[in-house]
Amino acid sequence: MAEQRSIRKRRKIQGVTMMDVARAAGVSPSTVSLFLRRPEAVSAAAGEAVQAAIRQLNYVPNLIAGGLAAASSRVVGVIVPSVRNAFFAETVAALQRDLGRARLQMLLGHSEYDPQTEEDLVRATLSWAPAAIVLTGLGHAEATRAMLKAAAIPVVQIWELGRTQPIDAAVGFHHDQVGAAAARHLVARGCRALVYLSGRTHQDRRAAQRAAGFLAAARELGVPVRHLGHPAPATVEQGGILFAQLLAEAPAVQPLGIGCSNDLLALGVLFEAQRRGRRIPEEFAVIGFGDMGFAASSNPALSTIRPAGDLIGSEAARLIVARLATPELAAPERREAGIIDTGFSVMHRQST
Amino acid sequence: MAEQRSIRKRRKIQGVTMMDVARAAGVSPSTVSLFLRRPEAVSAAAGEAVQAAIRQLNYVPNLIAGGLAAASSRVVGVIVPSVRNAFFAETVAALQRDLGRARLQMLLGHSEYDPQTEEDLVRATLSWAPAAIVLTGLGHAEATRAMLKAAAIPVVQIWELGRTQPIDAAVGFHHDQVGAAAARHLVARGCRALVYLSGRTHQDRRAAQRAAGFLAAARELGVPVRHLGHPAPATVEQGGILFAQLLAEAPAVQPLGIGCSNDLLALGVLFEAQRRGRRIPEEFAVIGFGDMGFAASSNPALSTIRPAGDLIGSEAARLIVARLATPELAAPERREAGIIDTGFSVMHRQST
DNA sequence: GAGTTTCATAATAGCGCTACGATCATATCT
């Protein structure tokens, strides 16, 4: 009796494979694959047979296998500081929408404003051989930059433009200009003295840039200005606390112009002023940043600076799709083309 | 001269492969793989050699290949209606944090409250052979349920508990109980008539459940109640509009208890009341839902109902990790163990 | 009508990794 060779147990992984579809449709697996990728390259008859088989068997293609074979994974890694932050949520939503249209999926990570966490996330994301990566800001650990350069995939840095050269492409705006615009707006509204309220500037370099821009513009205009910051995140509660602190110092000049590093802080100022019976904008003019949902409807309606969070997402998606289609677009000599300033607009409402 | 066989061009995919690491470390690829997955199963000497080689070559493992070989991809698909919604943002953040600790990555999608979009997202996500899937709510297209059952992976449905049987596991709370709690709270605070304000109840079934719970509880308490809804999303602006509409009908009873399907709506009511000089809570008592950042700091501070968004995320992550470790946990007869009620708490503040 | 082009389809060789069994050295038992 012949010794039975030890038969390796086949690990069943997927219910319905491309081979099953091919059998059902009476064609070869190659044809099924081709149909899935370029339907127009397959005859109408074969295409319909494959289509029918796919539907009948409820076939779900395995993109992992596809990605391995094709060396292109149709995922885009997106790393933002925080999804809880409404700014980034808007951009992430636009990104997902527009990437989805190009049949790209989003692998999301949030770094909690920590460069080391970001580096780990980039490493983990690169393990998925992503088609492209979206990062927030221009400031990153050296190792992060090195990994991304080595990966040789499109990299789009969002929400910040500045002197730092982007790794590949960038979509955003100049936060110092936002701060300057806020200062100029307050002065134009008659403020003879300014204060900038912010939170977490040590971690959030974009908030720090807004503060710096505000201070610089005020000085340029010859208006006394100071910066009241706090390491805690910029929340509504924090806005109230900072305003109370400001009142304690009994500012003499009226109206005092208050720039806030975001709308939450500004809303906190509004509430605290109300509680203390201080009038806005007569005694204090307040301008925020973000144009969050409540800004237009608050009482008084909040003047603020509106970034184009949505546009940032869709432009980033557009750049990625374009680069994947024509990789030469990412060539260093075309660098300028990959820097998109989405700008911002000053929304003048009742609080200034 | 011998004919040169046509050499197939090797598509170079990855810079440094496991094989390169193995060579550099003087071990076999199997040992490298084993070290990466279970370092304790490898001798200290071999482990150190591999570690050194990895660092020296800056090796990034290819999880796509790993996923294909192992039939387990270490990604978890997460599908929420919207990341712009602060509720889900909090849960998503917790999920990412806790899944990350188990070295699982998150593939995020948002359905924009559309079942068809959700179905497409589930299909796309399943293409990644995810280790598990997290869905929002218990209501899904039949095809979606079928796909997920067929996929035979852990499925955790979050943010809703109810009569509908979950596909596998569920973490959330009963929205009708939230509505009932709001109604009871208002009545306890002396309201003799109630109104429920909501937006988008036709799409957001959880908002609809809160409304239904509110109405039912009010009727049970014998208090007149009505529902003022609108198809637009529940925003601050919408809150103001609905409150103005309410005032136009000149309600006689004071205080009138106003339940809002979320805090944004409630904030809009607060602002509009202020603008019109109506007193809260004397004339109108207002309670929201969500305990969003501003609720504790608004003027008056907003009474609201706080769901455990963070806890939902971490419990969902815990369930997934447990199920991946011991698949038997997902057996139908253990179904109960996979239903976790994270509850909610009534935050009594100044607005009621 | 033999040669050439065009098009649709099929066969084949991996993509980089993991699971599994096999192998080999060493420790522990009768």
Next chain:
DNA sequence: AGATATGATCGTAGCGCTATTATGAAACTC
């Protein structure tokens, strides 16, 4: 000592798919 158990390491066969080449049939050339 010889048998057996234990532990570390290695060799191999795919995972399901795509890119590429090969094949065959039909549509053109001159």
